[in-house]
Amino acid sequence: MKGALYVTDVAAFSFDKLVIFGVGLIGGSLARALRERNGTEGARTVIGVGRSSASTERALELGVIDGSAALNDDASLREALSGADFVLLAAPVAQTQPLLERIAPFLDPATIVTDAGSTKSDVVAAARAALGARISQFVPGHPIAGREASGVEAALPELYVGRNVVLCPLPESAPATVERVAAMWRATGALVRDMAPEQHDRVFASVSHLPHLLSFALVEQILNSPDAALKFSFAAGGFRDFTRIAASSPEMWRDVCVANRVALLDELDAYTAVLAGLRAAIEAADGAALETVFARSRVARTEWQEQRAGGVANGDASK
Amino acid sequence: MKGALYVTDVAAFSFDKLVIFGVGLIGGSLARALRERNGTEGARTVIGVGRSSASTERALELGVIDGSAALNDDASLREALSGADFVLLAAPVAQTQPLLERIAPFLDPATIVTDAGSTKSDVVAAARAALGARISQFVPGHPIAGREASGVEAALPELYVGRNVVLCPLPESAPATVERVAAMWRATGALVRDMAPEQHDRVFASVSHLPHLLSFALVEQILNSPDAALKFSFAAGGFRDFTRIAASSPEMWRDVCVANRVALLDELDAYTAVLAGLRAAIEAADGAALETVFARSRVARTEWQEQRAGGVANGDASK
Numbered sequence: 001m002k003g004a005l006y007v008t009d010v011a012a013f014s015f016d017k018l019v020i021f022g023v024g025l026i027g028g029s030l031a032r033a034l035r036e037r038n039g040t041e042g043a044r045t046v047i048g049v050g051r052s053s054a055s056t057e058r059a060l061e062l063g064v065i066d067g068s069a070a071l072n073d074d075a076s077l078r079e080a081l082s083g084a085d086f087v088l089l090a091a092p093v094a095q096t097q098p099l100l101e102r103i104a105p106f107l108d109p110a111t112i113v114t115d116a117g118s119t120k121s122d123v124v125a126a127a128r129a130a131l132g133a134r135i136s137q138f139v140p141g142h143p144i145a146g147r148e149a150s151g152v153e154a155a156l157p158e159l160y161v162g163r164n165v166v167l168c169p170l171p172e173s174a175p176a177t178v179e180r181v182a183a184m185w186r187a188t189g190a191l192v193r194d195m196a197p198e199q200h201d202r203v204f205a206s207v208s209h210l211p212h213l214l215s216f217a218l219v220e221q222i223l224n225s226p227d228a229a230l231k232f233s234f235a236a237g238g239f240r241d242f243t244r245i246a247a248s249s250p251e252m253w254r255d256v257c258v259a260n261r262v263a264l265l266d267e268l269d270a271y272t273a274v275l276a277g278l279r280a281a282i283e284a285a286d287g288a289a290l291e292t293v294f295a296r297s298r299v300a301r302t303e304w305q306e307q308r309a310g311g312v313a314n315g316d317a318s319k
Numbered sequence: 320m321k322g323a324l325y326v327t328d329v330a331a332f333s334f335d336k337l338v339i340f341g342v343g344l345i346g347g348s349l350a351r352a353l354r355e356r357n358g359t360e361g362a363r364t365v366i367g368v369g370r371s372s373a374s375t376e377r378a379l380e381l382g383v384i385d386g387s388a389a390l391n392d393d394a395s396l397r398e399a400l401s402g403a404d405f406v407l408l409a410a411p412v413a414q415t416q417p418l419l420e421r422i423a424p425f426l427d428p429a430t431i432v433t434d435a436g437s438t439k440s441d442v443v444a445a446a447r448a449a450l451g452a453r454i455s456q457f458v459p460g461h462p463i464a465g466r467e468a469s470g471v472e473a474a475l476p477e478l479y480v481g482r483n484v485v486l487c488p489l490p491e492s493a494p495a496t497v498e499r500v501a502a503m504w505r506a507t508g509a510l511v512r513d514m515a516p517e518q519h520d521r522v523f524a525s526v527s528h529l530p531h532l533l534s535f536a537l538v539e540q541i542l543n544s545p546d547a548a549l550k551f552s553f554a555a556g557g558f559r560d561f562t563r564i565a566a567s568s569p570e571m572w573r574d575v576c577v578a579n580r581v582a583l584l585d586e587l588d589a590y591t592a593v594l595a596g597l598r599a600a601i602e603a604a605d606g607a608a609l610e611t612v613f614a615r616s617r618v619a620r621t622e623w624q625e626q627r628a629g630g631v632a633n634g635d636a637s638k
Contacts, residue, residue, distance in 0.1 A: 094606075164553060164555075202546070203553050206540075207554040207558045211537060211557050214537070216613050216617075221586075221589055222619075223616070224593070225589070227518075231522050234463065234485075234522050235623065236463050236465075236527070238526075240627075243616075245560065245561065246620040247621050251610065255606070258609070265598065265601060268601075270540055271536065272591070274536045275536050282576050287413075287576075290572070293539050296538075296542060298568075300541075300542055301563075301565045
């Protein structure tokens, strides 16, 4: 897949300094994509800031970043943020407000701040609370590009090629500011789409957050049963795929579920209603009703797969 | 994986005639395994019987079977079953009783009948109703080896290597009869395990039937929503894996849900209770409660994957 979907006629994206808070899979892949896929123009210093120095040291060793700063050191943070074109927040969403509050005193008026959080309404509220009138510097974003692996070792320059990146511009966002963020992501090979934060949260509650919750719940249910070991010993390929996402980060998904609880509960309640209908059909041994639903689902799932395979968003897919 | 896990010190399994009702993935793979993996001893005629002549003709063309018989032709069926060592039923489970009723008048007293159905209590009841006192000729079985693909074209001689095959011997089953069926499956490279039918149905309701139902339900829920197209357009890798099994056969899963409805409803109700607990935690923004469940699930899912990778049941996995 490497390079195949890279949009070569996008203007090279130039910047002087990018500061990434959280140099893991998402932040590290952005850094690598901009450095390795984006021509040779411009200065391009990438500074990493992490919760621990271990992660930024590893990123330095791997050449993913040029320098690092310490979050709890005012002088270090001030130097890192001075003259930055961009700040990317790539940490669990509950850290958005404390991070922005920490950054705000050192933020240049010309610096554009964006994020990579899986939820957006809460991120917007956190940004408004932390940035006040400087909210116009913030463009909420969400690259749809998780992987099984995490950490800076898993970062890939091709991670975003053909993937969707959702931006949720605010009323205060200047078009030129949004366009700069969009250009940054397009330079990685991503497809940039925009949505309102509420719409974003409803869509991802449905196609991402709910499946994660349902998958965690199935493993939990089996663990709770008296014959758990026997059940696991006979679990096969259907279980394997259904529960792959139950191996995801508990911290990240805790934050997502809490941050997006309004939309997630709506989707969960709608899902529970569908299940109740299927339960009634099973209890009544109403095979025709079951087959109707199963056949409709199969057609939709098969068409989705075909469209996906035919589109640009194929390959190793995101969470 | 080919051959790597084949238990070479198992005595070659010899038979004169095997009659398979339903020469698709499961029946065709048994035929191919016994013919291609099982040494060169013995006569080994395999006769296929299908709902349509198209499927048996294709199986003949592919060399999977040596001959075919027509289900609705007494003379053809009598000839097929005459002198058969084994009969395998490999059709959707709701067809078990009509098939056995059709077969019974032509069944030699020495013929052993087994099946490959995904549910077992209903199959036992159907077999008792159809076979009466000849129930001692019947050994219920379930090879855990579905694949995405179906049909005789998808049949593989290696399909059962390292896979579990569950047998559910009845009180009437003579040990030598059960052992003959076990030897047949072991000759394909499978691991033969035995369980009571009720236990089988409870285990597979949990690790197979419920996940299929939940996966179909998620696609159905999205289809029911007003912004279905938008949601599908942002669905990514988590959705892909969670819903892979929603592309499964509606007819097969209709039959499974109805046949195993008692155990499936028990599992569904237990699952719904787990979901209700998670719902309450989300509504209360109780991140600690969510993280506890998610972390426990992740550990269990990760250990399951590791044990599976370390065991013999790896490779392209079953449904």
